[in-house]
Every structure is written in C-alpha cells, then in structure tokens.
Amino acid sequence: MNYQIILKFIISAAVITAASELSKRSLSWGALLCALPLTSLLVIIWTWLDTPDTSKIIALNWSILAYTIPSFILFLTFPVALRMGLNFWFSLLIACLLTALTYRLCQPLLNRLG
Numbered sequence: 165m166n167y168q169i170i171l172k173f174i175i176s177a178a179v180i181t182a183a184s185e186l187s188k189r190s191l192s193w194g195a196l197l198c199a200l201p202l203t204s205l206l207v208i209i210w211t212w213l214d215t216p217d218t219s220k221i222i223a224l225n226w227s228i229l230a231y232t233i234p235s236f237i238l239f240l241t242f243p244v245a246l247r248m249g250l251n252f253w254f255s256l257l258i259a260c261l262l263t264a265l266t267y268r269l270c271q272p273l274l275n276r277l278g
Contacts, residue, residue, distance in 0.1 A: 168213075172206075172210055175206065176203075176206055179202050179203070179206065182197065183197040183198050183202075201228075204228045207224070207228075208221060208224060208225065208228075211224055230274050231267070231274070233270075234263065234266040234267050234270045235263060235267075237259070237262050237263045237266045238259045238260065238262075238263040241258060241259040241262050241263075242255055242256060242258075242259035245258050245259060
C-alpha cells in the first residue's frame, strides 16, 4: 500500500478522533474544532501534494464553499427535531434527508456557478 495514503488516513482519522474526544471534555472546544474547515484544508493539502495545480485548488475551494452553504440545513434541522422530542436517530435521518434534498434543489444553481 502507498505510504502517502496511509499517512492521509492516519492524519485524517486523528483529526476526527481529536474532535470527538475533545467534545467529551468541552462542548465549546469540540464544537470549535468541528467548525474549523479541517477536512476541507486536509483535502486541499492532499490535492495540492498529489497534483500541484493551482486552477484545480481554486476550483476545489469554490466548490467546497458552494456546497457548505446548503449543509447549514443539517445544523438547523437536527437540533430542532431533537427539541421536538424526536428520537436521536430519526432526527438525524430527517436532518440528513432534508440536507440531501437541499443539495438536490441547489444543484442547478451550483452547476451554473461552475
């Protein structure tokens, strides 16, 4: 197996594990770590290291931004569903489905933006 892929896996898993463990100790710090665009930064770095193509990095950055905006639906609907007394897993499912629908509805606009 390629050592670069193994390194990507270890670093990416470490970031997710750190966020999960940190949120057990401090919700604020855990939320901050989750809110940071660490996944996006890692993907941008991995893409740059694989293909140092500036135009590809710019397009990736704009695409990440465009897809981030519809993802807010998840963070709005999930806590609302929980506050309504719905089961955790059902609330998560509803939030994910609504987010997927939002992506689908926004896709024509995102396609026009490039």
